[in-house]
Amino acid sequence: MILGIDLGTTNSLIGAMDAGFPILIADADGERLTPSVVHFPASGEPLVGRAAARQRALDPAPTVYSAKRFLGRRVGEDADDVSYALAGARGEPVRFRVRDREVSPEEISALVLGKLKADAERALGTAVTRAVITVPAYFNDAQRSATQRAGALAGLTVERIVNEPTAAALAYGLDKLRDRARIAVYDFGGGTFDISILELNQGVFQVLATDGHTRLGGDDIDRALIAECRLPIADWQKRDVIVEAKHRLSSAEAVELPLPFAQGGESLVYRLTRAELERIARPIVERTREHCRRVLADARLAPADLDAVILVGGQTRMPLVRTFVADFFGREPDTSQNPDEAVALGATIQAGILDGSVQNVVLLDVTPLSLGIETFGGLMNVIIPRNSTIPLKAGEMFTNAVAGQRAMRIQVLQGERELARDNWPLGQFELEFEPAPKGQARVGVQFEIDASGLLHVLARDTHTGREQIVALTSALDVSDAAVEKMLEDSLEHAFEDVNDRIFIEAKMKSDELLPAVQKALAQVGAGLDEAERTLIAARVAAVEAAVAARAAQPLKQANAALDEATQRLATLLIERALAPGGSVPSA
């Protein structure tokens, strides 16, 4: 028997097939959701789940949450504000510092998986050793491998890594196997965003395209709310009440929540209206638009070609998100699936497919990122394009560039950018050549992406027929010398004059803004009234004065003021461009 697990950023779930139905397993308290939180008390075993989440507001430093955001990532890949300490030098795999130890994201995730495993064993009365675990569709190779490692640490054989939106599609489509349909799955969770387009046909669930962002989710909305919250308490103390407010505002228009803190004898209260929440959340939700456009373009479909749009992930409960989805796709989203449970149910169904308890259903997923190698000139040469159906094999032939060459270093990358260095380095390997005249040695390399989306490389010398499984040196193992250099580089910048930097950045902005204002005035200035023109002139003068005085903060403010004063100019330009027959090729 294989179980299905949704290892979520915020919550995790586990399920098993029972007489043809996927059933989610409840813990000893009867809850199916287990918060993905781990708390390390001063002594004793770590707490996992709700007990750990309760500790977060009281003792944040040794309480780790949202560890999924750091699986397979290196320090410096992006910043993050969490209320626990991160450890590791730039370029090293991210670790957490808890009490006097360092732990990896895999170990934290393993503790969560371990609790799920124990709950399942208690409920089923049998040992649980095999599982399917879900990941965001947009996870790269390192992130998938780290998830597998977490499973292994928890004593589980991870039979398959499944993409979350695909799993949700399985849950949706299991009772509609006779139908033919094209659906979109909009998965907006705590930490990640995925959008997938699938074709469902007689039990075949085929992903046509997928896109997303592994750092876009409800946590970003929480962060923005925390930043705007003026209550005189620490950020980590604001988190719980903000999350509660956010949830309540999905049905209420305004909330008023008392906090367990007082100031000057009075209890603190957090007030938030739905309008304020939407103002803050809107730019974050808007970031999903580009991915929705991209996935439709890749699938060569228009919104009207779809039969349904499924919402997945707790964040999709927000009315703003539902409106956005309805607006973009031109139809009301399908809310038949429980947004918190659909992924786990789908993982359970895939587990059933693997252990034979589910018949006549098959998932054809795709790899979300293009795979390629670095070539001369630092370019990315794509070998497997994104959205290729998996599992697949693709071959490349390599030859020696100089006579007698014995080895060639190949750098493997994932991503869509033209330059190799802008893509994510999956790893590298050394190809060995038998000595031969230039261009005569031929080694074939086979890149295989398996059903979990993981890369395997096989090299075969076409003359000797010798095959070797190529082990990629992961980009996560950085040599000591390289770490030293990275540390040096970051120290150099530590003593930079902060003020200088602000002035330079602000001046770059005014260097662009001032000529733009003049150009705009020349083109549409006649559409403004006297007062507006005078105001703009005054604000331009303020910018010029600040530049002359090399005053960093005043320049920054003057730029912002000029930006604000020229908003109407921008509107006039766009109106003119959109007017029929109104566009002119630019000078």
Add this chain to the structure above:
Amino acid sequence: MPDPFAILGLPARPWLDAAALQSAFHRLGALHHPDSPGGATAAFAAVNSAWQALRDPAQRLRHLLEIHGHTPTAGAAAIPPALADTFMGLAALRTALDRFLARHTAASGALAQALLASERTDLTRRLREALAHLEASRAQSHDTLRALDAAWDARDATTLAHLATLQQSLAFQGKWSDQLREGLFQLGA
């Protein structure tokens, strides 16, 4: 590579119904998928590769020609004379687009971007026109493809030569269509 038509159980001819191809892929893909009883990664990968080979008409024709011993001649990447004008027009459009996108990326403020609005509208219109033109050419190529399919059973060396020319046209039309679509995507159309 092994005969993709044979792998998918489809007749090896110039024309292929897209729905028939999709059905064949679903049926055989489900059968050979590693998750299905008796399935295996290697077998599925072969079905997968065959499907990829037949999806795009230009690629499909190339495989068909190879099966009939008609390998592409050296310099086959040259643009067919009939498409030369299209190519020149597209090259100019491409340059204009790249220049615009570079300036758009560099423009950091709302005002700077708004200044580019009128050029964006113009470029979008030109790209749409070029795409419509190209799609019309592609439709014509597809008509030719159907005609050659009808004449397939009685084929001779001339038929194969026509197919080879058509294959090149389709390859370029497909590639340029993709580039125009990507350009329109980047313009936010």
